[in-house]
Amino acid sequence: MPLPTTETVPAGDYIDARTALHAATFLLDGQLAAIDAVKHAAPALSKGAQRMASAIRAGRSLHYAAAGSSGLMALADASELHGTFGIPSDQINIHMAGGVPVDGYMPGDTEDDETAVAQIAEKMRAGDIVIVLTASGTTPYALEVSRIAQRKGATVIGIANNSGTPLLDLADEPVCIQTAPEVIAGSTRLGAGTAQKAALNLMSSLMGIELGHVYRGEMVNVIADNAKLVRRSLGMVARIAGVSEDAAEAAIAQADGRVKPAILVATGCQLEQALSLLEQHSGQLGPCLASLTSNQTNGSN
Template identity: 75%
Template sequence: MPLPRTETVSPGPHIDARSTLGAAAFLLDGQVDAIDAVRPAIAAIAKCALKMAAAIREGHRLHYAAAGSSGLMALADVSELRGTFGIESDKLRIHMAGGVPVDANMPGDTEDDDRAAAQLAKGIHEGDVVIVLTASGTTPFALAIARAAQGKGTSVIGIANNPGTPLLAMADEAVCIATPPEVIAGSTRLGAGTAQKAALNLMSTLMGIELGHVYRGEMVNVIADNAKLVRRAVGMVVRIADVSADAAEAAIKQTGGRVKPAILVAVGCTPEEAASLLEQSNGQLGDCLNSLSPRKTNTFT
């Protein structure tokens, strides 16, 4: 039986037979090839993003589940969703084999712990979306969570780098990112991990756009919880509402740091009117702006 591609080595002179400079170039080429492997999966990724957005819109949760390097990719993506898109923390969960490492030690045996996976899956409920990652497509921890989740009526998104593997076969939405053999056989933190991170970035960003948290290329649902982000929030209000920095700061204060309602306040709404408009439009700032007076409408299209 042939080895899965994630366990085989790239053709050509082995990386350890190259000069340091040559090895660096070889590594970079492997990363570029891994990113190229994401492109055939774009349609599946877009479909998954819509499912993720629907779950959040309906008050359900997103669960990310993985082991090892895949778990680190999942952790990186889910940890950014509150800050970037304002997704409430109670709507996001990370299930990583062995837990999130805090001492730079990530034991390998935890990926075989399907009992721990079943225990973690108790927090998954009907209507949630579960994003399961495994480069091999066969990791016991990942498969156990996927099985448990499906038994609860959730939608399982499976992301794997080896075609024809169990996770892809059982997933409701299968995202196969068929990355080339690794430059170091089995080191899936390299090409496979890079491709997984890119796929997750695409999915979660498309979800944010679908939820209305991006307007004119700006992250208008950002959580402004540090000085840099407060300045960014004020700048967004200035640019989108076409007001002075003083007016933008005043609007931001009236809305408790929330950018979308601050933009509406800056163009003449009361905070209450802004909240009502956003609720009626499912958070779509563009729709809110275009529902205002004809004098303002042309400004925002």
């Protein structure tokens, strides 16, 4: 039986036969090639992002499910959604085979444990999005999550690094990121892992944009829960509303730290009006500001 691409043994000048500097360059070339592979999956990732945004708008949940290094990539992306885009944490679920490791030990046999999936099935609902990752495309845990998710009426976005694999056949939205053989055979934390991380970043960032949580390239739905982010929020309100930092600070206080309504308050509207405008325009700040400008122009005529 032929090996999947991610398991293929490299031929020729092996990495361990190179000098340290040449080995480092070889590793970096593999990482760059992995990122390049993500470009070919951009259309599928864009569709996945739209599905994710629709689910969040409808009050449904996102589920990330994977094992091993793929699970770590899923964990990294899912854990950033609340802080970066203000996605409610109760709409984000992380399912990692064997659980999230709390030390340097991550057992490998958990990826074969299909019975563990029954414990997470109760959290899935019709209309949810389940993002399943596996470099091989054949991991039993990942496949069982996909089957149960579909039985629950959830949509499966399946990301694999090998074409023609069971996960891609099962998925409602298959995403194949065909990475080259690893420079260290089978070590999918390298090229495949980098490609998965980039793909997840791309998809979740597109989701944030679709939801209106990015305006003029800034994170206008950020959760400002540390000093750095408080300063960033202050700067966003001042820049976008075109007001002083004192006025921005007052608007942020009135809006209880929420950047989008604070920007609208800083432009001159009441908080209730700001919240109403955001609801009318599905959280999109641009149309809200355009509406205020139009009303001000009409009022001056």
